[in-house]
Amino acid sequence: MNVESVRADIVEIGRRMYSRGYTASNDGNISVRIAPDRLLMTPKSVCKGFMTPDMMCVTDLTGKKIQGDRDPSSEMLMHLEVYRQRPDVKAVVHAHPPTATGFAVAGIPLDRAVLAEVLTTLGSIPLAEYATPSTAELPDAVRKYIKAHDGMLLANHGALTVGGDLFSAYYKMETIEHFAKISLVARMLGGENLISREEVVRLQGLRGTYGIQAPAPICLDPDVPLGPGQTAQVVVAGGDDATCQTVQAPAGSGSRLVPDLIDARRRGAGDEAEIRLTYRELSALIEDAIRNLR
Numbered sequence: 001m002n003v004e005s006v007r008a009d010i011v012e013i014g015r016r017m018y019s020r021g022y023t024a025s026n027d028g029n030i031s032v033r034i035a036p037d038r039l040l041m042t043p044k045s046v047c048k049g050f051m052t053p054d055m056m057c058v059t060d061l062t063g064k065k066i067q068g069d070r071d072p073s074s075e076m077l078m079h080l081e082v083y084r085q086r087p088d089v090k091a092v093v094h095a096h097p098p099t100a101t102g103f104a105v106a107g108i109p110l111d112r113a114v115l116a117e118v119l120t121t122l123g124s125i126p127l128a129e130y131a132t133p134s135t136a137e138l139p140d141a142v143r144k145y146i147k148a149h150d151g152m153l154l155a156n157h158g159a160l161t162v163g164g165d166l167f168s169a170y171y172k173m174e175t176i177e178h179f180a181k182i183s184l185v186a187r188m189l190g191g192e193n194l195i196s197r198e199e200v201v202r203l204q205g206l207r208g209t210y211g212i213q214a215p216a217p218i219c220l221d222p223d224v225p226l227g228p229g230q231t232a233q234v235v236v237a238g239g240d241d242a243t244c245q246t247v248q249a250p251a252g253s254g255s256r257l258v259p260d261l262i263d264a265r266r267r268g269a270g271d272e273a274e275i276r277l278t279y280r281e282l283s284a285l286i287e288d289a290i291r292n293l294r
């Protein structure tokens with residue numbers, strides 16, 4: 001691997017993250033595996049928009065600095081944990097993109113079956129538990145999901161993505177933020193229609209056609225029988241660590257898009273409808289009812 005060009009790529013990705021507003025001030029960090037036990041990592045306390053190739057640190061997989069004038073990222077422990085858990089991962093990107101981080105702050109994972117390209121690339125984007133940044137708590141929170149996911153939200157903090165190379169890890173960060181913006185707009189407009197479970201299975205089958213390596217299959221509820229011709233692997237998550245991805249996708253009974261009934265009910269539809277009344281209107285209704293009783 002040409003380490004000089006990796007240094008330049010990290011500088012470029014840092015610029016893109018900063019210019020897109022994914023990081024403010026010195027937030028965020030990037031690392032790349034340049035040899036089986038060597039990482040090239042952004043340093044502590046620098047703005048990702050203004051890095052130079054010489055600023056990067058080389059560390060081993062225990063976090064020991066091998067080369068570089070500066071200290072490695074304050075989130076190094078999280079990066080090390082990812083490389084330990086995922087031998088296939090060659091790059092890790094962490095940032096605080098505002099819309100995705102807004103979901104992370106609101107405690108809402110991006111796990112609804114809404115966009116085909118998200119389902120085929122990332123699958124589901126879970127929400128890792130809150131952990132104090134830069135402590136050993138953060139790798140613990142990330143460990144639960146990293147085996148089965150290439151991207152996740154970090155509660156009240158930001159987002160993390162990984163990939164087989166730096167650009168693919170970074171593009172997943174773009175996908176998460178884009179998905180978060182679309183989800184937010186759809187919810188403001190009254191809620192999403194969800195892609196049906198059957199269609200999710202079909203999309204998962206297309207991953208091979210697109211040449212997409214997904215980290216794990218989508219978990220299917222084993223109680224729901226597969227349709228004819230559907231051969232998706234049924235995996236049930238075991239233990240503490242997720243081994244498959246959970247996607248919210250209702251059964252479609254023939255239709256590929258399904259209204260989000262939970263949200264629709266909350267918003268008020270049909271018999272479950274909510275109505276709003278002023279105190280004056282409510283008092284008038286009660287007075288009417290009492291008058292009718294007399």
Ligand SMILES: [Zn+2]
Pocket residue numbers: 027028075094095096133157158
């Ligand atoms: Zn952070």
